[in-house]
Amino acid sequence: MRTVSLGSQGMAVSAQGLGCMGMSTTYGPSDEQEGLATLMRALDLGVTFFDTAEVYGPFMNEELLGKAFIGKRDKVILSTKAGFRFTEHGKLAMEGEKPLVTGDPSHIRKSVEGSLRRLRTDVIDLVYLHRIDPATPIEGTIGALADLVHEGKIRYLGLSEASAKTIRKAHAVHPLTAVQMEYSLFERGVEHNDVLATVRELGIGFVSYSPLGRGFLTGALKNLDNLHPTDFRRFDPRFLGENLQSNLLLVDRITEIAEAKGVMPSQLALAWVTSTGTVPIPGTRRIRYLEENVAAVAITLTQDEMKALDAAAPFGAAAGERYSSGMMATLGH
Template sequence: MVSQSIKLGGTAAGISVGRVAHGLMMMTWRPNPASGPVSDEQAFEAIKAGVDALPAGTKMFLNSAEFYDNNWGPTNLQLLNRFFTKYPKYADRTFLSVKGGMRGKPPHITPDASLDYLRSSIDNILKELGPNKKVDLFEPARIDRNLPIETIMNNLVTLLEEGKFSHIGLSECNATTLRKAHAVYPVTAAEIEVSAWEYGENQKAVIAAGTELNISVLAYSPLGQGFLTGQFKSAADIPQGDARAGLDRFQEQNLRANVGIVEGLTSIADKKGVPASQLCIAWVASLGPTVIPLPGSSKASRTLENLQGGEVKLTEEELNAIGSVLAANPVAGDRYWGKHVDLHLWG
């Protein structure tokens, strides 16, 4: 059982969720497709474990998307459809965020926040999700730079008023965009990557805006795609076929340079008597009063371990020690495949 909870922002300010959210991508998108899909039984237990660990009146924040599988299809939503069909009582105990609004398939994907395309996206999401669970929060997965953010927000408000979803979120937005969007209509959440190896000026600015405007900041990948847990010491530790092998930070030279971050954080975690993963989640949670760490898991044991990270309280001395580790070990390598690939970040 966990005790820590947090109020959401924007129009969801009356809703309490667990201090740590649950990303569902890894249930249907696998970094190593050869490892095979996660069974419904395993995925369902991972979701139920998190919900059941929360006190009465606190919802589990679940994060999904229209395209969370290796073929960019709706498998994640279909899994949720089966889950809520089997366990309908869990619908009211969860707060579901879904991303959409992306046209095409990798490597040719582009954000499209036109009213017609957003409507077709959310209609497809609702069809795949089924009748037993509503979409609580809808997020365009990336900011469409072809449209003013004011137009995008007006499009989202139109769909909200049509009853497609209850709250509006943004994903991969910068702080200026977030402020402009919030001036049109209250934004409930902004989803950005935040971790001990992805914490720069953009993250700090979005978190500051979230603090000022009471917007939840959903901090995804707080464990650095597994790197910060210490499972990868060199490129040889990455399984053959694993997509992380192609990422810039996981190249041998960069990976070895980044190990110093893991060693420093692990030393602090060992002194505190907690796993490095929980230290990293607790540190992300400490970055702002509206920040919600969003790790992913497909196993019940990992879900519960992640939730415990929200129970860990870091002292000022420990926070200073973590800051010293990060200052002494600048991150080597780009976030994904290098600056030549446009992933529509920080729109």
């Protein structure tokens, strides 16, 4: 696995990272031993960049990574995220269907301190503000995170799901190393809302989450029948009704190009994301899929293949919003 620079602040990561959320939440019941085995296999394959967040579980996913990397801390780059509110019982705080976010400096400090404990480390390589709180000036939130950098508890800072305007404001307070956004052949909004252009202008790295469209771009998901009742895709607009049927046609077009190249649809999709100069963090809890994903790093695309993919999956091709209305309300600030 080759190493690439993430941004211009000195951070280096594997060309493909591993999104760890699904090992603990969101896609139905998980198995800790399977998660630990997958994390170890990722290290064997040269993956060094691991993505988690305090809200994944909540807290369970950070604890999993902390357990996995005992004695291996010098071999991994750990990134986590802060910025959601929780109840006194440790559950995600909600207002109806909308998760509650916060950029309150005291809350952010408390969250990072908790992440340090759960990850069993003295310093976190990269901390993102998970969502932007429009009620708290971004300058104050980034100032609090910058204090933690100066204290040696965080190495680098990032934002997740932020507007170009907010990225500029934050970067002016303390240099950002990375911005993490959803980006794939299924979701190309960052090409058109000035986010991708802004990070490139400012020398900020870009981390692409859900580069396989939450499993759509594997070509294996044809209906919801085999999804666990708690799998959030059962409630995701892009997986419902007519949207599902329309999006399956998009996947069919990508699959045709993959078959012509002799690779899997998932590998083609990951090769495309990598070719854009961003770092994808596909998530999986299974070694088999991890190995398939990592193999995509070696795939190069011709100009003709890139043009074919642009035609097959242009901006706006996916039907439906990418989240429920409650989650959509947390984006784009």
